[in-house]
Amino acid sequence: MADVKVPASGGRRQRRARQTRRSILAAAHELFVGQGYARTTIRQIADRADVAWQTVYAVFGDKPAILLAVFDVAVAGDDEPVPVAERAFVQAIGEAGDPREKARIFARHLRETSARIAPVLAVIESAATTDPEIAGLWRDLLDQLLRGMTMAANDFRRQGALRPGLSVARAADILWFYAGPWAYRGLVTGRGWTLDEYEAWIGDTLYTQLMDRQAEPI
Numbered sequence: 001m002a003d004v005k006v007p008a009s010g011g012r013r014q015r016r017a018r019q020t021r022r023s024i025l026a027a028a029h030e031l032f033v034g035q036g037y038a039r040t041t042i043r044q045i046a047d048r049a050d051v052a053w054q055t056v057y058a059v060f061g062d063k064p065a066i067l068l069a070v071f072d073v074a075v076a077g078d079d080e081p082v083p084v085a086e087r088a089f090v091q092a093i094g095e096a097g098d099p100r101e102k103a104r105i106f107a108r109h110l111r112e113t114s115a116r117i118a119p120v121l122a123v124i125e126s127a128a129t130t131d132p133e134i135a136g137l138w139r140d141l142l143d144q145l146l147r148g149m150t151m152a153a154n155d156f157r158r159q160g161a162l163r164p165g166l167s168v169a170r171a172a173d174i175l176w177f178y179a180g181p182w183a184y185r186g187l188v189t190g191r192g193w194t195l196d197e198y199e200a201w202i203g204d205t206l207y208t209q210l211m212d213r214q215a216e217p218i
Contacts, residue, residue, distance in 0.1 A: 002060040021059055023049040029070045033119045037067060037127035037134065041061070064133050067124065071141065074116040095153075097213035106152075107203035111178050111195050114184035121181045149175035156210065174209055178202060
């Protein structure tokens, strides 16, 4: 009896749907950053993505949802459904035995993510001043950032890397500041630091402010 081949149409449909989603997000990112949230319309996004405007609504629902999805992709660097805790940089930080190396890995992550998310966060922060729904999104994102940095600080404590006498809450606040857009915006965008300079400074700063130097390997 001959082998029965499973039709690939389902896989093709999934790939097409995923490509459509990516095209919409790329178009939205370009428009939001280029002309702002308020001036960008669903129809403009659809035209830029070369899809029907009904498709944009069907995939995302509304414009705030598109903005949030653009931010999520900027944070992760992709649209893969991989939790943050399972991302390679988190695993690498956990496996590093040297606190200075942990700070360096975290700094490299912040270099990569800040360059991606800073323009999108600027759009969200600006729109939040006039749009109540986006204002709520902005507050939620800052709260999510703090929760994520609290998890990171707890991991440092569990790994024995956190500086003695430094509480998890204070460590989370420090990480929250450096992981947010403020340091990158001030030094790279505002003062013209290179990404290499920014990464080196973040690594040194996180090490001196957060890490237990006594925990370094001898």
